């Protein structure tokens with residue numbers, strides 16, 4: 001039962017709060033662009049900040065150039081991630097039109113080359129390659145050596161996985177998964193929508209069930225994804241469709257209790273929201289506080305006065321203001 005990657009949502013603070021509150025079996029970071037990072041965009045490494053309580057934690061990366069995948073995969077190994085996931089599911093036009101993200105479904109040969117490259121990087125890392133030898137930019141190496149703790153440099157072979165969709169404009173999941181399986185990724189996670197569907201309509205779990213039968217014959221683990229609403233729903237879907245697990249995205253927003261199946265009281269929700277805001281300030285100092293506001297709104301749903309409270313929280317500029325707003329609301 002894993003926390004699905006969500007760009008702009010599963011940042012370091014959100015992952016930490018979720019892991020502390022209800023511990024998913026696996027956690028994915030937001031996706032990070034390999035070309036940007038390989039060319040030296042050091043700030044992208046902020047997406048890879050994690051706390052050991054999140055383990056096993058998987059770095060998700062996306063792009064199209066194999067050379068950049070290789071370098072960024074080595075960086076992920078250096079940082080001590082437990083796995084690397086290749087995004088083959090993002091439907092955003094700016095990503096998919098370049099044949100990255102879900103666009104890779106269009107170009108299976110390139111997709112397979114990327115899996116091979118990332119696996120090669122993880123193997124080379126285990127065999128002792130240095131970042132210098134891999135021609136990684138000095139400013140990235142400086143950042144990595146300054147920020148990562150020595151314990152995270154162990155030379156372990158980590159698994160490589162893929163997260164994808166069921167097709168581009170029509171369902172081709174069974175053919176597509178065979179292509180992926182030919183490279184033996186450790187895990188395939190499949191969102192039951194096509195690229196064209198984006199997030200509309202319903203996730204097609206029947207297709208996930210069919211694909212599951214194919215993956216079952218291999219050593220690859222298979223995770224279903226899409227529209228799961230509760231941990232009971234997740235367990236029922238695994239049983240019904242034969243998947244090894246599920247990834248859950250949107251139902252975890254404002255709900256770090258999700259994986260424990262516990263319904264929090266309003267007081268607990270308010271406390272978690274304040275803790276989350278503090279954690280965001282600590283871990284995401286360079287990012288403006290407005291990125292936290294959507295999370296605050298997600299915590300405040302389904303009780304009298306929630307709308308007014310959300311409107312006030314949308315003006316908050318720091319965790320102190322957030323606490324004041326909640327305190328005032330409770331006293332009313």
Ligand SMILES: Cc1cc2nc3c(=O)[nH]c(=O)nc-3n(C[C@H](O)[C@H](O)[C@H](O)COP(=O)(O)O)c2cc1C
Nearest residue numbers: 004005006007030031163191226227228248249250
């Ligand atoms: C705001 C948002 C950002 C997302 N970012 C990513 C991402 O970075 N990588 C990825 O593989 N999927 C991403 N997804 C897709 C989710 O991981 C998941 O596949 C999708 O939301 C369906 O699952 P759900 O119904 O449980 O949310 C994103 C989804 C949302 C809503």
